Amino acid sequence: MQVTMTVNGTEYTREIEARMLLVHFLRDVLSLTGTHWGCDTSNCGVCVVWLDGEPVKSCTVLAAMAGGHEVRTVEGLANGAELDPIQEGFRQCHGLQCGFCTPGMLMTCRALLDKNPDPTEGEIREAISGQICRCTGYSSIVRSVQWTAAHEAAAAAASKEEAVAP
C-alpha cells in the first residue's frame, strides 16, 4: 500500500506493507536511524517519536496509521548546527552515557517542557516513567530537564527585556 506522511517537515510517499511498524518505516525506509528500537513491546520507550505533537511508542503504531499525519523525530530537534535546548541540557548535565535511550528521552522531555515549562521533579519522573535508561539512573536526566527549563525561562526573560529596551 502507499503511505504519505510528513516527517520533520518533509512529506514522504512510499510503497510499504500494511504491517510495517512506524519505527521500521522511519529507520529502514527513510534511514532516520536516530529513533532507536529496543524492546519491541512498548516498554522501553527508545522508539518514542511525536505523532501530531504527542509522544508515541513507534514500535506499537503502524506506519499506515501515521499516513496523512505529522511525525517528528529526534532528527527534527536541532536547528541546523544549533542544538535544541533540551539537547544542550542533556549535554550540560550528563543526561546520557551510552545514548541508547536518549532519542526517546529527548522527545518526551521536549514535549513535557512545551506543555509545562516549569515541571517539578515528580512531573519529570512521571513523564519518563514509560522509558528505561540502563546507564544514568534518571537523576542526571531529571537534572538535564531542570537545566533546560531554567535556561529557557532565562532566555525568555532576556528576550522580553530586549524587546522593551529602547
Next chain:
Amino acid sequence: MQVPAPFEYERATSVDQAIGLLERLGSSARLVAGGHSLLPMMKLRLANFEYLIDINDLHAELGYIRLSDDEVRIGAMTRHRELLESDVLAGVFPIFSDAEKVIADPIVRNRGTLGGSLCQADPSEDLSAVCTTLDASCVIRGPGGSERVVTMEEFHVGPYETAVADNEILTEIRIPRKNFKVGSAYAKVERRAGDWAVVSAGAAVWLDQGRIVDARVGLAAVGPNTTGIPEISAALRGHEPDESLYELAGAIAARSCDPATDTRGSADYKRHLADELTRRTLRRAVERARS
C-alpha cells in the same frame, strides 16, 4: 524483530462505514483503535487477522466526555490521557483519574482508548473494573443503525471475549448519576510503575443523610473477568459507613474472587490484596462522598 503477519489495512471514515466494512469482511477483520493491545498480540502471533480497520479517524465522532444530570456518556475512542485530564470527569467520578494514573505510562496513555480497553476484555484491565464499579452500560452499534445497550456483566462474556459481534462496534459507555452524594476511588498493587495489576479494586458509594443507599466494588486480575460483587452492595446498603463495614466488605471480596497463583503472586496473597484494597477504596470513597 517482531512484526505482525501480513494483513490488509482499511481506514474507517464514520461509525456506519466501519460497520459496513466489518459486515463485508466478516470475522477475518478486526478494528484497531489505539493498537496498544492488538498490535502486541499480533506481533506475538497470539492474534491474526486478514484485515485491520483503523478507527482512529473516528476520534472526532467517538472521542468525548458528556455530562448530564442523570448520566455521564463517554465515547469509545476517548483516550486514556483524555480521561485522566478531564476535570469534569474527576469532579463527578474521581475513580477515573485514580485508575488512569496507574494505567501503563503517559506515552501509552496517549494512544490507548476506553473502547479498546473494554473490548480487549483482559481480566486485569483497569477501566473494566472502573466501569463495573460504576454500574456502566455499553452501547453497541450494528448494521442498519441498530443499537443495543448491555450491562458490564453482559458485556464481558469471558476472558478476551465480549458481547460485541463481528459486525458491531462499541460506541459509548454510559454511567448513571444518582441524586445522592457520591464518592469513588481506585487502588492497585503492581510490581513496578505502569505494570498490569497484581490485584486492583474500585469502590463507589452513594450516601443519603449519612447512610449508604448504594455501594459497589469492582475487582480486576482476580478471576476470569473483572468482577462486581453484589453481595457487598447488599451488605452495605442502609448502613452508616464505618471501619467494621469496610472490614466486612473486604472479607466478602476476598472470598468471592477467584485468583490464580502466577508470577505476580500466590492466590492467597491476591485474596489478601482484594480484602485490603476493598477496605481502602471504600474508606476513600466515603471520605470523598462526605467532603
